[in-house]
Amino acid sequence: MATALTAASHASAQAYYSQFCPEADICYRLNIPTETAFTGKGDIYIQISSLVTYEWVALGLGHQMAGSKVFIMYADGMGNVTVSPRLGRGHYEPRYDSGADFEVLDGTGVDGYRMTANIRCGDCTSWVGGGMNFMETSGLWVYAARPGLPLDSSDPNENLKEHRQHGVFDFSYLPAKGGQNLNPFLLAPPADVPLGIQRGLPSVPLHWNPSDAFPVAHGTIASFAILVLFPLGAILIRVTSERRLVWVHAGIQILAYVMLFVAMGMGIRIASSGQLFHNYHPFIGIFMVVVIFFQVCDGLLHHSQWLQNKKRRTRLAYVHIWMGRALIVIGMINGGFGLQLAGVASPAKKAGYGVVAGASFVSMVVAICYGERKRALALKAKREEKENREMRLQTSRFE
Numbered sequence: 001m002a003t004a005l006t007a008a009s010h011a012s013a014q015a016y017y018s019q020f021c022p023e024a025d026i027c028y029r030l031n032i033p034t035e036t037a038f039t040g041k042g043d044i045y046i047q048i049s050s051l052v053t054y055e056w057v058a059l060g061l062g063h064q065m066a067g068s069k070v071f072i073m074y075a076d077g078m079g080n081v082t083v084s085p086r087l088g089r090g091h092y093e094p095r096y097d098s099g100a101d102f103e104v105l106d107g108t109g110v111d112g113y114r115m116t117a118n119i120r121c122g123d124c125t126s127w128v129g130g131g132m133n134f135m136e137t138s139g140l141w142v143y144a145a146r147p148g149l150p151l152d153s154s155d156p157n158e159n160l161k162e163h164r165q166h167g168v169f170d171f172s173y174l175p176a177k178g179g180q181n182l183n184p185f186l187l188a189p190p191a192d193v194p195l196g197i198q199r200g201l202p203s204v205p206l207h208w209n210p211s212d213a214f215p216v217a218h219g220t221i222a223s224f225a226i227l228v229l230f231p232l233g234a235i236l237i238r239v240t241s242e243r244r245l246v247w248v249h250a251g252i253q254i255l256a257y258v259m260l261f262v263a264m265g266m267g268i269r270i271a272s273s274g275q276l277f278h279n280y281h282p283f284i285g286i287f288m289v290v291v292i293f294f295q296v297c298d299g300l301l302h303h304s305q306w307l308q309n310k311k312r313r314t315r316l317a318y319v320h321i322w323m324g325r326a327l328i329v330i331g332m333i334n335g336g337f338g339l340q341l342a343g344v345a346s347p348a349k350k351a352g353y354g355v356v357a358g359a360s361f362v363s364m365v366v367a368i369c370y371g372e373r374k375r376a377l378a379l380k381a382k383r384e385e386k387e388n389r390e391m392r393l394q395t396s397r398f399e
Helices: 034-039 214-239 245-274 280-308 315-342 347-398
Strands: 018-023 026-031 044-051 054-061 069-075 081-089 092-096 102-104 109-111 114-121 138-147 165-172
Touching: 018 138, 018 165, 026 054, 026 138, 026 165, 044 054, 044 069, 069 114, 081 102, 081 114, 214 245, 214 315, 214 347, 245 280, 280 315, 315 347
Parallel strands: none
Antiparallel strands: 018 026, 026 044, 044 114, 054 069, 054 138, 069 081, 081 092, 102 114, 109 114, 138 165
16 A cells, blocks of 8 residues: 655646545546635546556545545546546445536546546536535545456446445645646646655545445345245245244244344445435335235234134235245345345356355245145045045945
């Protein structure tokens, strides 16, 4: 980890900027024209510079990724770079902002080992979800990057893999203030990449975000409830004749419901911080938790009717059985939507989820077929026993 730094303005070259290098091979620069610094509104200028050994490099305005305005740079494969303006969504891939007020300026491109993006931002003082006050002396910004082979894409909405490096830093505005509303980086020397350090300048400490376990905990708890506990409860009640297991079934399903309720609370927090309520996944999850509550009540009522009806299925029993099966399948599918929404799961993790979901589904289908076959044979045996009893009764009368 390289020492981060802030560069003073270069008055002799009439280039005013602050510089921060959070890594040895990544540097960010900022210029705030005099008018913007005085009024707090207007354009600002940003430079992102790094080695070509990165898939992508990003700079975000704000103290956290959720709600931040993000500029992402990656090689386009034709000797230039793509600049993608996006809106941060917390632990999920930032969403492409097609309405952003920005311009890619001269000096942008790939030069040997270095790629650079010079950007004019016209709405960085105000955007949906936030805004920056450039009249202050400094502000918190975030950065993220993923080392790897060049992305080589000209699509600003390109799907990005999860970052490997990220952090929060305090960007000093004082040396950045000054100059006209023009591209200041044409007058400035190239960023000191790959060294990343300009000797003799004061350093600024980097403050890392502690890893937030909420998304991992949410996915783990919800997946365990949907892929393991709910199917297990459904399987046990189908494959055994032990009467007491109905309460084991109820206990497992209630435990799974409590876990799913906890996961929903985590999911609501994640969706709120990342502005994700426009997606299918959170709505389906909340819908399931609400419906399963009535499913639990329905199960208790149906069991009571089953006892009163001489252990025969009622219409309510069929509603309970088939609704439960449908909810398990919907939950499995919604887990896939969650992985897709997160955008950070590796192909191996997605494949693993698919394998477990498939195994749970197949096991449940086999148990259903076995249980229904066993029930059909039991009903047949009861009918035959009844018929034999009636025949014996008739025979005894004739005798």
